[in-house]
Amino acid sequence: MSDIEIPIEDFRPPSLRTMARVTALQRRYFAATLEGAENVDPQRPGLFVGNHALMGVLDSPLFVYELYRQTGVFPRSLGDHFHFPTPVWGKLVTRFGAVPGTRENCRRLMESGQHVLVFPGGAREVAKRRDEINKLVWKKRTGFVYMAIEQGFDIIPFASLGCDEAYDIVYDGDDFANGWLGKRLLGNDKVNSLMRGGDLFMPLVKGIGPTLLPKAEPFHFSIGKPIPTAHLQGQENDPAVLWQLREQVSDAITSMLSSMDEARKAQPRPLWRKVLGARKH
Known part of the structure; x- marks a missing residue:
């Protein structure tokens, strides 16, 4: 997969100063805020589970920073495999x-008492379609609850709002799959496998005007109350329990996404944010 050495048990997180x-x-541009930090017990490792936003790279570092700043918890992220062989980027995300x-990596992190973060939607949720803004795209995945139950980890749900609206989708995976080129490419077994049936087709987007500069949409994060799983240990192979x-x-x-959406409607927006494309609600 990659010749990058990926530490599991002996990882040393970057300092808060480095993250800042x-x-x-x-942080300045997106004015990120986080609520619900009181739901995190730094002494009780948990599995953070949240929604992956469009494009996937703008909000995640800000959530981790705010969590780290407010609680001292630096979670270990479970990433899609394509990140790690990528030159430069692979080393960065590993750092x-x-x-x-993988389940084995998740298990090792949990057994060594580390907080873990996962986006069940993975790359497919990052590659959103137009009708999937602020929605979960998890397919039928239950691997994260399997691991939480197996290890007796609390699941700590969190939500990210705002990042999906930093860009407008111009051309998405459905457009690609239904077009002449997409049909030809996805009709090739090898290409179809590499693109996971079109799931890895990243949408073409625009931000401010026709540019790729994201709109100045404020980001909001919320952490919910922990969901215990210890009482379910031994039932991780029961599909009904997992579902x-x-x-x-x-x-x-x-529910957190809906609540944050209602709350932000009452928040005033500075003129400069409106000029730079932020929603006017």
């Missing part, structure tokens, strides 16, 4: 704690 420096520009998202817990987690995230 790395995210400084994003900031990400590991390939019920998965739906409980997704309902919690969807």
